[in-house]
Structures are given as structure tokens and as C-alpha cells.
Amino acid sequence: STTEQVVIKDRDKEIILSIGSNKAMVNGKITKLNCTPCIQAPGRTFVSLEFVRKTLEAKVDWNNETKTISISRQ
Secondary structure, three states: OOOOEEEEEEOOEEEEEEOOOOEEEEOOEEEEOOOOOEEEOOOEEEOOHHHHHHHHOOEEEEEOOOOEEEEEOO
């Protein structure tokens, strides 16, 4: 919370998303985002799930019954 960043590390990828910035760092390279990360009350952080999915080459599933999202890779 002090850096206002979301850091995602998975295998050989590191994604750094900064609150209020339309740019992300992926393994040290700047990438433009189509959706700017933000914080909304009551303190929830929102980032582009589509960007994360593409970057991690992952599959995203929505479970309507439990209202949960699963991200998986093979």
C-alpha cells in the first residue's frame, strides 16, 4: 500500500502495475495498459484481468454460483 503498486510474480514473469498509471512493467519493459489500475472504496484494488491473463498466458474462469474468478495455467 505504501508504493501503490500491485506486483505479480509467476514463473519467469514479473508484472508491476502502479495505481493511476496507464503503464505497466513486465520483466523490466514498459507496456501500455488499456485500463488504469485504481483503488475504490472500501479499499479494493482493481487491475485489468485481461492484461494479467494475456501476460501470464493463463485461462480465466468465472463461477457464477460462488461469484469467484479462477486463473490457471498448464
